[in-house]
Amino acid sequence: MGTFKALVLNQEEGQTSAEVKELTLNELPAEEVLIKVDYSSLNYKDGLAVTGKGKIIRNFPMVPGIDLVGTVEESADQRYSAGDRVILTGWGVGENYWGGYAQYARLKADWLVPLPAEMDALRSMQIGTAGLTAMLCVMGLEEGGVTPDKGPVIVSGAAGGVGSVAVSILAGLGYQVTAITGRPETEAYLRELGASEVISRAEMAEPARPLEKQRWAGAVDTVGDTILARILAETDYNGVVTACGLAAGFKLPTTVMPFILRNVRLQGIDSVMCPYERRQQAWQRLLTQLPENALGEIAQLISLDQVPDYAERITNGQVKGRVVVDLNR
Template identity: 55%
Template sequence: MFRAILIDKDDSGYRASVQTLDEARLPEGDVQVRVSHSTLNYKDALAITGKSPVVRQFPMVPGIDLAGIVEHSGHPDYRPGDAVLLNGWGVGESHWGGLAQKARLNGDWLIPLQRGFSAAEAMAVGTAGYTAMLSVLALERNGVTPAHGEVLVTGANGGVGSFAIALLARLGYRVVASTGRPEEADYLKSLGAAGIIERASLSEPGRPLARERWAGAIDSVGSHTLANVCAATRYGGTVAACGLAQGMDFPATVAPFILRGVTLVGIDSVMRPRADRLQAWQRLARDLDKGLLASMTRVIGLAEAIPSAEALLAGQVRGRVVVDVNR
């Protein structure tokens, strides 16, 4: 038996609750993991609250991230006792996820826990930090270096934004953070932000082209914000788009791309190939100042994840929420 958050939907409505389940109910998979920690991401909050159709089948255990120890394995790469982690691959949406004490998974979705990370630290990083690292790698591949000028990070108080600031600053970039919560300026500066701008300056409809400012940008907001970021990106700059907190629309023109040679790179973290995942986590182990994790992270128990989902969607959560599934 194990404890899990279970989401169900029937004639009685949509509901999420902590339940004790029989191991026999776990879905098919060739590796069974004893989960130590998971996380509460924006997508998890949508799944728990039902405010967006994230869950594709019911009942469902949410949780797009997990870290733990292999209990049983029919996969050639893993043996009992191995420390592993998982990000994405549709878990928590179409396959039972990490907000549970046990998970049965496709071994191809797992990667080894990187040396230097505990399970709790890996989940403090989670999909947010992994996505931020994928975005940083995209800027690097397109030739954006610290010498080229300022790099903008939007949605700065969120998980992806917080990690993007910390990583870029550690790598020597001058980072400007965009936030709708100016009272969090000291926190953002502690992560490495050299400047702060108000979210409102980017979130309203703007001009097709604005004054060139950003050598690069990491955007987790989308909509008008992404359009305005592209419009103010310098010649040959790169924008990594990895989120849609403001919206899925992109009300822009082609002007930045054909007049300034701006590159817009889409960042998918869910179905990313194994090689990209390993590269991102290896770079996180090398480049992330793990001393910052405490200030970026709050640890909660499994049952606390349900009420915390509402707070996350309301924009009341700073940084990362790690879920100790055994607490």
């Protein structure tokens, strides 16, 4: 083949630029598996990388995009052969290694998982890194003993990618879900996904006392800081809070009292370095436990040329749900 399209980031005098360029296969990194990419997606971390608002990328030039799905064209690893359908999420791809915003990618075999046989490529990126993270959060709640009969669960950043998928999965499993959002206009959307109650971000961002009235059997927190502190202060005895994001900040202004006096568990959730077997388990559960009719509500499709604009929007809190990047559009 001749050339293919890729979004390439460069930096000059501290300013990040993003440009769609024509590249050749010889310009790709020398990794084990060559993949023809069908779709990637736009996550909050991608938005920070593309706009340069976060210190996500330190080596330039860089092709961003922390996830992708596509077809193996060549493989030097016996685990994969030409024609295999694979998914990539995490492992520093799109940050330290060239990622998914290109029509071709070369990646380590260890970073890949097979695309579940019953899942099509588009659906996998409607789910993407955000959906994988959401399912890992749900699994963390279950492993901590939080079942639907224990009481309401709460999801912060509920209109975002992780939050939207978490609301939908939890509601589908029978949990009573309360959604936190800073955008009142998303209330109808969240209720369609299954939220039984929607409360404002401003209410939950009020500084909490060390212990507040018990309200939540469990929580999925995607934002951190004062909202996470309030959730912890309001979590029931023996409750579990799964934390996977820091969009509001990395500090945690709380005390040890929820953990000691109420036996609350704060479970960190990481999808970047998640082991292969757990990734496979999460993807299989997403296939069956994320309602397929929710994906139309959750996801929208854009072209590679639109990524810089949508990256700006997602960092400004102006994107609802998931954004899928069609590399052939």
